[in-house]
Amino acid sequence: MLRKSPPADALTSSAGTGRLPLRARLRRDWQLLAMTVPAVGLLIVFHYVPTLGNVIAFQDYSPYDGITGSPWVGFYNFQWLLSDPEFWTALRNTVTITAFQLVFYFPVPIALAILLDSVLSRRLRLFIQGVVYMPHFFSWVLVVALFQQILGGAGLLAQTLRQAGHEPWNVMTNPDAFIVLVTAQSVWKDAGWGTIIFLAALAAINTNLYEAAAVDGASRWRRLWHITLPGLRPVILLLLILRLGDALNVGFEQFFLQRDAVGAEAAEVLDTFVYWRTLMTGAWSYGAAAGLFKGLVGLILIVVANKVAHRFGEQGIYKRS
Amino acid sequence: MTTRPVWQERPTVFGLTLKTVVLTLIVLAMVYPIYVVVLTSLSTARTVTEAGGLVTLPGELSLDAYRELFGGGVVTRAVLVSTGVTVVGTVLSLGLTIFAAYGLSRPGSVLHRPLLFLFLLTFLFTPGMIPSYLIVRELGLIDSYWSLILPTAVSAFNLVVMRAFFMNIPGEVLDSARIDGASDFRILWRIVLPMSKGVTAVIGLFYAVGYWNAFFNAVLYINDNGKWPLQLILRQYVQQGMNLVPNQRAVDTVAGYALPPNLAIKMAIIVVALVPVLLIYPFVQRHFTKGVIIGAVKG
Numbered sequence: 324m325l326r327k328s329p330p331a332d333a334l335t336s337s338a339g340t341g342r343l344p345l346r347a348r349l350r351r352d353w354q355l356l357a358m359t360v361p362a363v364g365l366l367i368v369f370h371y372v373p374t375l376g377n378v379i380a381f382q383d384y385s386p387y388d389g390i391t392g393s394p395w396v397g398f399y400n401f402q403w404l405l406s407d408p409e410f411w412t413a414l415r416n417t418v419t420i421t422a423f424q425l426v427f428y429f430p431v432p433i434a435l436a437i438l439l440d441s442v443l444s445r446r447l448r449l450f451i452q453g454v455v456y457m458p459h460f461f462s463w464v465l466v467v468a469l470f471q472q473i474l475g476g477a478g479l480l481a482q483t484l485r486q487a488g489h490e491p492w493n494v495m496t497n498p499d500a501f502i503v504l505v506t507a508q509s510v511w512k513d514a515g516w517g518t519i520i521f522l523a524a525l526a527a528i529n530t531n532l533y534e535a536a537a538v539d540g541a542s543r544w545r546r547l548w549h550i551t552l553p554g555l556r557p558v559i560l561l562l563l564i565l566r567l568g569d570a571l572n573v574g575f576e577q578f579f580l581q582r583d584a585v586g587a588e589a590a591e592v593l594d595t596f597v598y599w600r601t602l603m604t605g606a607w608s609y610g611a612a613a614g615l616f617k618g619l620v621g622l623i624l625i626v627v628a629n630k631v632a633h634r635f636g637e638q639g640i641y642k643r644s
Numbered sequence: 645m646t647t648r649p650v651w652q653e654r655p656t657v658f659g660l661t662l663k664t665v666v667l668t669l670i671v672l673a674m675v676y677p678i679y680v681v682v683l684t685s686l687s688t689a690r691t692v693t694e695a696g697g698l699v700t701l702p703g704e705l706s707l708d709a710y711r712e713l714f715g716g717g718v719v720t721r722a723v724l725v726s727t728g729v730t731v732v733g734t735v736l737s738l739g740l741t742i743f744a745a746y747g748l749s750r751p752g753s754v755l756h757r758p759l760l761f762l763f764l765l766t767f768l769f770t771p772g773m774i775p776s777y778l779i780v781r782e783l784g785l786i787d788s789y790w791s792l793i794l795p796t797a798v799s800a801f802n803l804v805v806m807r808a809f810f811m812n813i814p815g816e817v818l819d820s821a822r823i824d825g826a827s828d829f830r831i832l833w834r835i836v837l838p839m840s841k842g843v844t845a846v847i848g849l850f851y852a853v854g855y856w857n858a859f860f861n862a863v864l865y866i867n868d869n870g871k872w873p874l875q876l877i878l879r880q881y882v883q884q885g886m887n888l889v890p891n892q893r894a895v896d897t898v899a900g901y902a903l904p905p906n907l908a909i910k911m912a913i914i915v916v917a918l919v920p921v922l923l924i925y926p927f928v929q930r931h932f933t934k935g936v937i938i939g940a941v942k943g
Contacts, residue, residue: 349754357747358829361740363744373771376771453926454675455674460925463857464883473677533649579863610774
């Protein structure tokens with residue numbers, strides 16, 4: 324291939340680029356662009372086109388007429404949504420589960436990380452880490468199936484109780500215990516994986532601080548309180564804020580899989596609501612309205628959470644630039 | 645064994661015992677259910693009957709359940725589907741992600757800011773289930789295996805992690821290669837990738853596990869249950885309790901061996917879903933180093 328060789332400084336991307344004309348930059352960077360295009364194409368088709376597709380929330384959409392042929396109905400679907408008791412049940416369940424997990428799930432990885440960090444033997448620690456990270460890579464179907472085999476009506480616990488002459492007791496179908504069950508499943512699956520970021524933060528704490536405190540007579544617990552926890556504070560705050568920004572996302576599959584066993588009253592969350600209401604009945608626009616509602620509230624929460632993060636002097640998920 | 649720093653007091657016997665007990669319980673809570681499931685899947689009908697269900701102590705062992713599963717039929721096909729989707733999907737995803745991550749990692753290149761922004765924006769807003777479903781349907785991908793791959797082919801999260809890693813490679817190295825006349829494809833292949841084996845392995849694992857575990861996309865997009873991936877089979881036969889072997893056949897013997905009990909077969913399906921993850925995991929686990937994961941979490 325015949326090619327004019329450009330001046331050397333035009334080849335290096337880290338040197339001053341602002342002065343080069345667009346044509347020269349294109350000639351220099353076309354390969355980089357070509358590498359990016361396929362991924363961007365998929366992103367546009369499967370993210371941005373559906374994002375625009377949310378306009379059907381303002382229509383009475385039917386697949387035969389398409390977006391162009393379906394009648395516009397303004398905010399009708401949203402009015403319907405807000406007067407739908409099942410929607411409020413789903414919203415209430417979602418928010419309750421988030422709040423519950425904030426108290427009973429969120430601190431677990433922190434405690435586990437501190438515990439792991441205190442294990443002196445490196446090999447033992449790596450072994451335990453390997454074990455507790457693992458369930459993160461199991462699918463929800465698998466996790467629910469395992470829980471069912473251990474705690475379900477025909478599971479190991481019931482089997483053991485029955486053989487010991489007790490009345491078996493099925494946790495998997497009890498709506499009142501459902502929130503505890505899903506939190507236990509989340510802890511089992513993801514709390515170990517969640518320790519990674521805290522372990523890294525713990526490793527970054529200067530050990531001289533501990534030594535100086537110990538020399539000054541600070542006990543183990545005082546060191547934990549005055550050195551370890553302040554050292555973890557930025558990470559804890561960051562993850563807390565991220566979690567709040569994600570309050571309407573409690574996960575889909577876990578609830579979808581167990582909704583039949585405990586009933587919609589306890590197990591319906593926003594995502595499963597959209598699924599059952601739309602794909603089962605063909606109310607496309609209504610489902611899109613529910614999805615759009617969730618997406619927009621999520622967007623607001625993330626933006627607010629980041630504002631709060633910046634106020635606390637933390638980075639948040641995006642920087643101000 | 646790392647030694648205790650001199651300033652640290654010796655732990656009390658009580659404290660040490662407590663810590664050991666807690667850590668042991670945690671490890672057992674992870675390992676024991678898997679042990680029980682694997683053991684039951686390997687047990688004969690008699691052992692399962694004697695145990696009254698799940699087997700906790702090894703008795704008679706047999707591979708009948710696996711023979712039944714892999715003797716053709718629903719599970720065999722589902723394993724093939726899941727394997728195919730996982731292999732094709734992972735190769736495609738990893739390729740697209742590496743290319744895009746590198747393409748967006750050179751400071752000052754044309755359009756890299758707006759394109760990167762397109763990816764970052766996906767963290768803030770998800771389009772929602774219904775429009776996503778409709779676009780897949782419009783493209784005619786319902787009941788096509790591509791519906792399990794294309795919509796999730798590029799994860800912005802993985803792309804950002806990988807890009808952050810590439811950006812840490814000193815620019816001078818790449819610039820000197822450019823001056824020597826190397827194309828960007830060549831630089832990526834010969835310089836960048838060999839320096840990024842760890843991050844590539846971890847991202848590859850993330851994608852592979854994602855495809856192997858893919859459940860909900862299949863619920864949405866695959867109506868033909870002859871095309872179901874393994875996770876849907878797992879749900880139908882294990883979670884929903886459908887029997888793979890009809891009950892009246894359980895008294896027969898086929899091909900010289902007694903049919904395995906349904907419970908063992910169900911547990912074997914769990915094991916089949918579990919094993920690929922357990923096999924790859926140890927090789928990648930050592931790469932879960934600080935760099936990759938912290939970049940990952942900060943996104």
